[in-house]
Amino acid sequence: MLKGFSKTISPGAGAAILTFALTVASAAAARAQGTPTQTEPATQTQPAAQSQPQPAAPPSVGVTNQTEAQVAAGLTREPAPAKAAEPLYREYRGVTLGMSASDVRAKLGKPEEKSDEVDYFVFNDRERARVYYKDGKASAVIATYVGREAAAPAPAAVLGTEIEAKPDGSMYLMTPYPQAGYWVAYSRTPGDSPLTIITMQKSP
Numbered sequence: 001m002l003k004g005f006s007k008t009i010s011p012g013a014g015a016a017i018l019t020f021a022l023t024v025a026s027a028a029a030a031r032a033q034g035t036p037t038q039t040e041p042a043t044q045t046q047p048a049a050q051s052q053p054q055p056a057a058p059p060s061v062g063v064t065n066q067t068e069a070q071v072a073a074g075l076t077r078e079p080a081p082a083k084a085a086e087p088l089y090r091e092y093r094g095v096t097l098g099m100s101a102s103d104v105r106a107k108l109g110k111p112e113e114k115s116d117e118v119d120y121f122v123f124n125d126r127e128r129a130r131v132y133y134k135d136g137k138a139s140a141v142i143a144t145y146v147g148r149e150a151a152a153p154a155p156a157a158v159l160g161t162e163i164e165a166k167p168d169g170s171m172y173l174m175t176p177y178p179q180a181g182y183w184v185a186y187s188r189t190p191g192d193s194p195l196t197i198i199t200m201q202k203s204p
Contacts, residue, residue: 087177089158089184089200092129092141097182097202099138104131126150132201140201152196155186169194176203 090096094107104119105111108129111119116136122128127150132140145152155163155173163171168190176183187197 085177085179087175087180087182087184087200088160089198090180092143092198092200095131095138095141097138097141097200101131101133101136101138104138134202140199143198145196145198147193150196153198158186158198159184166190178203 095104099107101116101119105114108119108121108131112122113120117133119131119133120128121131126146128144128146130142130144131138132142155161155171159173159175161173163173163186165171165188170188170190172185172187174183174185182200182202185197185199187195187199189195189197
């Protein structure tokens, strides 16, 4: 068939027709195989979005530089999982959790401030305490010792273990005692005159 055309048209035109025929044949073969051609731009299929792993939530770590007010504000925090069955720290100056307000005041003396919700006691310039009440019973006791010269008990005497201090000198550790029904936290703020704060609170 191409020979017939070559007799009636010029060699240059025949070459052009041959080239066009080959191009059409190549395009048809490409379509049959599903291969995109230049006359039919390929549509690139984007890979399905893979769900990227979310960063783990930061662990729940106790604040190491808590002030007395911050400790009081965080009384309703849920404690960490149980670590010990029997607490060492059971009372503060004879005051235990569940004691009536009148019995607390009999042990600690006249509070500087008092109400049905909380009593504030000041024993000297190095030691003070707050006792919180629920339904007339002590539900939390926060003892605060001011400065390095204060007679604050050591962590091991309160929690049965030492606490590694941060580079700034602060420390924090909370231990729940589910069988006893309360938790105890030991905190020390940074600085040259730190506050050592010991909290015991009834579990929710």
